Amino acid sequence: MTGASAVLISYANTKIEELDAQRQTLSKEIADLSAESMSPEQIERLSVYLNRWEEIDFDDRRLVADSLISQIRATGECVAIEWKI
Secondary structure, eight states: OTTOOHHHHHHHHHHHHHHHHHHHHHHHHHHHHHHHTSOHHHHHHHHHHHHTTTTSOHHHHHHHHHHHEEEEEEOSSOEEEEEOO
């Protein structure tokens, strides 16, 4: 901000600090919601399935994938997976 007054720079710094605090709060809320989205029973069941991955059938594998993955985006060049956890 070349040529900006001290008042303008102070205002910008204050706004940046406020926005950063909001970002941190939202990030914590998202993390808390993600942790709360699975019950201990669901986590235990997923753990059993993951430990027996080679032995479980396709429907159980799909259940695990649905529980852990929220979105998959695939193009000719890359695959992007958005995890729920």
